[in-house]
Amino acid sequence: MDLELTTDEKTVRDAFARFFADRCPVSVVRDAEPLGHAPALWARLRETGAPGMAVPDKHGGGGATALDLVLLMQEAGRVLAPLPLAEHLAATRTLARTPSGLAAPWFASLVDGDTVAAAAPRPARDGVARLVPGGAVADVVVALDDDQLVAVRSDAPMEAPPNHASAPLADRDLRTGERVVLADGAEAAALFARMVADWQLLTAAALGGLAARALEIGVEYTLERRQFDRPIAAFQAVQQGLADLVGPIDGVTFLTARAAWTQDEGDQAESERLASMAFLASAEVARDATYAALHYHGGYGVTLEYDIQLFFRRARGWPLVLGDPEDEYLRLADRLFGPVGAAGTEVAG
């Protein structure tokens, strides 16, 4: 039992922290608006091998643990990296779980990062996956099309409808292009659930990093800004609001790590339950932390010149692509209490 990173884990985290500090200053985030994609940053990231990390080494990937992926995503989230990273990692991890995914002609290119993939977290309707995160820039989309889990290669639109988070969202047609069926029926549903859980885990990590950084920005700003002859950080109302964020941020960091660790230990059902929890909690924490940090900037917080509004918008936009969180709470309830109408099962958690 240890809630702190091992030396190896710290090395992984520090390496990505350095990478993003060097390569993704906030100017990169701003320049990538409104599409929300920075191809030059992706090219740099390819040099680190990160795009292939989620694929086992025996299939040519980096063979990273789920916990390593979480560490990567936390750092990406801290700097708001404008990349479809969670989507690409979840998609490639899923492809590597199926023979037809591994056999897809562009599999190696996805591992290399030359080709970009996006996991669609919501099932498609009538053959169209709507507002897929990363969908505007991905060459390959992995999605649930009725009772089939498919990977479809087609031209990335490279433009997104203007949106809250400046995220590369797009509708993707799953019935045109190069379509590979990864699984059918119950197997497809199970693989899809697993993919969604992976995406939730990675997005939770990104949101946790985002929230932690937003709190730092809030602290830095309130220590600097003076009103009534003192730093506004000296006012208790401000302090208490900032202090309230610490427990939830620490908490989601631990919960996300635990979900990853549980996946690495091979307990799939438990790790999916924890990933759902980590996702829901991280989304709320990121929302609250960015709201507070923005609020304590006063009027400057809402001006485009200040960075905190970039954090505020992504905190809401990244998780909302899964749909109303209340629906996810219902799915979580099914895991915890059994489906509606079920006789008594043990309360998990």
Place this chain on the structure above:
Amino acid sequence: MDFAPKPSVEEFRASIRRFIADHLTAEMVERAHRTGTFHDWDFHRTLAATGVIAEGMAGPGRATGRDPLELYVLFDELGLAGAPFYGLANAMLVAGIIEQIGSDFHIREVLPKFHSGEAIAALGYSEPGSGSDVAAAATRAERVPGHPGDEAVWLVNGQKMFTTLVHEAGYVILLTRTDPDLPKHRGLTMFLVPMDLPGIDFQAIETMGGDRTNITYFTDVHLPDRWRLGEVNGGWDVMKVALAYERGVFGNMNQGVTLLRRFAEWARTAERSDGTRLIDDPGVRRRLARIAVDNEITGLLALRPALLASQGRLPTTEGSVAKLFASEAYNRAAEACQEMAGTAGLLSPVRGDGGDWGFVDLAARDAPVTAIYGGTSEIQRNNIAEHRLGLPRAR
């Protein structure tokens, strides 16, 4: 990171569960709720006989003793089982202070009584005029002029509020003002006061959550100097040790887990007026899932101080972070459960019916105090703001 439970700790957990199954009776739990006294002498002494108090807590300055994680698990399990454990927590806390700061006399005379379960302690910090500002204690201890060479004697006068369990305690640790001319934190001295000295009196205070606590009066109590804990005017140093223990390991932050378990179980049979089960209502399901998420986070945050102590490190603000989150989350959970139960959530426990009814009302009554005692939420936030976030002191 590693979330695998430590085998030694899990073995200990299993032994505590067995102990609880063998020794905790429904009458004990019922009596605790009826009287508001969350201490049971039979249970306490049987538990003490296992050596768990005497073994104490290993950590900086103490090579042997129980792994702090095991003590965390002890209170976790006692809490989940609804066992009355306040006396145990106080006894272990004061035994820990005596080991670190006590004199040979305290170690010889008093410590064995705590270890064997013969005596428990009460904590005399709060006063009518000082709660959050605990260092403003005004209870006065003055040195009585005596013959040179004789043991010094202190004359104690004042009042302590919220001295929980003082009516069962053999000793009360007492924060007193020994020098009113020194700055607030410097003029304090801590004593270990035997409750059988003349001049000590107490009166019950009952709370809406069912806890009984007390006001304790000290009137011209003659207290020999051998009962002093730590240095004269060094009371704040003793307080720091006491608070570190209290916020670190000897807490139970599991109330939300117990509440969710009971509520979910009840909601499987409880029906709404249209005959559908509560557990099948989407609104109920969402709110219960939220409580489950909060519980998961509470569990991880609460573990951290114990884990740090177990690794031989000193927890600092981690206890505040956990306590703040746990108590606020428990309040959210209790409010949600009471509302979800509807009118049934208004019904109070009826004594002697097996104790299962009214648990929602009980939780709703009990939750607010968890954000007050042991340092209010505001005080925890002050602590986090100053010592974790590095914000200026604002008091």
